[in-house]
Amino acid sequence: MKIHKEVVRVYSFNEDGELLPEEKDTINQLAKMPLDSLDLEAVSVVTNIYRVAQGLRNKMEREVLSKHGLSWTSFSILYDLWIWKSVETKKLAELTAVSKATISNITKTLEKKELVYRKSDSRDRRITYVSITDQGKLVMEELYPQFHRGEVDIVSSLSENEQKNVSELLRRVIRENQF
Amino acid sequence: MKIHKEVVRVYSFNEDGELLPEEKDTINQLAKMPLDSLDLEAVSVVTNIYRVAQGLRNKMEREVLSKHGLSWTSFSILYDLWIWKSVETKKLAELTAVSKATISNITKTLEKKELVYRKSDSRDRRITYVSITDQGKLVMEELYPQFHRGEVDIVSSLSENEQKNVSELLRRVIRENQF
DNA sequence: TCAAAATCGTTAGCTATGAAACGATATTAC
DNA sequence: GTAATATCGTTTCATAGCTAACGATTTTGA
Numbered sequence A, B: 001m002k003i004h005k006e007v008v009r010v011y012s013f014n015e016d017g018e019l020l021p022e023e024k025d026t027i028n029q030l031a032k033m034p035l036d037s038l039d040l041e042a043v044s045v046v047t048n049i050y051r052v053a054q055g056l057r058n059k060m061e062r063e064v065l066s067k068h069g070l071s072w073t074s075f076s077i078l079y080d081l082w083i084w085k086s087v088e089t090k091k092l093a094e095l096t097a098v099s100k101a102t103i104s105n106i107t108k109t110l111e112k113k114e115l116v117y118r119k120s121d122s123r124d125r126r127i128t129y130v131s132i133t134d135q136g137k138l139v140m141e142e143l144y145p146q147f148h149r150g151e152v153d154i155v156s157s158l159s160e161n162e163q164k165n166v167s168e169l170l171r172r173v174i175r176e177n178q179f
Numbered sequence C: 001t002c003a004a005a006a007t008c009g010t011t012a013g014c015t016a017t018g019a020a021a022c023g024a025t026a027t028t029a030c
Numbered sequence D: 001g002t003a004a005t006a007t008c009g010t011t012t013c014a015t016a017g018c019t020a021a022c023g024a025t026t027t028t029g030a
Helices: A020-028 A038-063 A073-084 A089-096 A100-112 A136-154 A160-177 B021-029 B038-065 B072-084 B089-096 B098-114 B136-153 B159-177
Strands: A085-086 A116-120 A128-132 B086-088 B115-120 B126-134
Touching: A020 B072, A038 B021, A038 B136, A073 A085, A073 A089, A073 A100, A073 A116, A073 B021, A085 B115, A089 A128, A089 B089, A089 B115, A100 A116, A100 A160, A100 B086, A116 A136, A128 A136, A136 B038, A160 B159, B021 B136, B038 B072, B038 B089, B038 B126, B038 B136, B038 B159, B072 B086, B072 B089, B072 B126, B086 B089, B086 B098, B086 B115, B089 B126, B126 B136
Parallel strands: none
Antiparallel strands: A085 A128, A116 A128, B086 B126, B115 B126
């Protein structure tokens, strides 16, 4: 079963979050960017966010989702179906923000595992509803508490205030960028 | 050409970063987790991090990397080769933290685009070096400044101090989790 | 010295992912 | 009323990504 890894780092950083001399040199000389034109703080923020996000995904897939052979995306689709019971394919694509084609493929896989089933609308035959099965519910009831424990775990080195702080700042980034 | 999107959200949140009533109900009733046992702050941190990370990747792939048909991962491999000139396949896999098999496939694609070339070691024939071509260098010299502008852009709604703050907290998360 | 073990990169086989094309169905315009 | 248009989900074809198996080497150990 496939466990998606993909912790792709762009920069090579040392432990203190500093660019290596080789990186500075290349950027400086080849891209003709003087070092004082580089916003190292922005580089650092962006890189750290990305690294945490991928670490998070890896940890969850490895420690929780792999038990039922689910990828992060499969899990998030199953989560949506758990919450909303029955959702049109189109709506599901919007909720999870992946393409219709991907939804089509993933629900097909989930259907093979008998965690969801599909049924087309009797009035408008273009529409297909995807629903969670009882077995799918059981899986979510087992996995969700573990998933949540993982979330708590990951940020446990931050105090409650620090967590609030990070959340608020990130929410601002999300809002400003319309992510 | 494929542009990786994948903004997979697990939770459905409202604009203020609150779980929807339907989510609370399902988690409460089906997973038998009383709401006061849920760490909503942790959920919020983790979700916001993931959302920013994916927004970042999407924005870069859409606005910068697609010009040369590069995915995030291809770009990061090309970046490493730009910095280090010539790297063994094995080392490249460690640097970018993807599997050797993936490196093999991606460098094959990059080789088709004539941005890199491969050559095996004459002493130890098991080893293959991947190097950036002149054309690859040109692409990086064009793309890197745009990539960096994107990074600066994304966090521009945070002050310098707030950026430092986020970076430091995230670095703690990275360190504690060994991400 | 030479067989066993380790190392390295590629291939095979799977899921995931997107864009674009397609086929079926509904809606709109005239 | 029917032809053009729009909508929806699937299929097709490409890359990305993983694990596991493989083939070619090199190193090790007795």
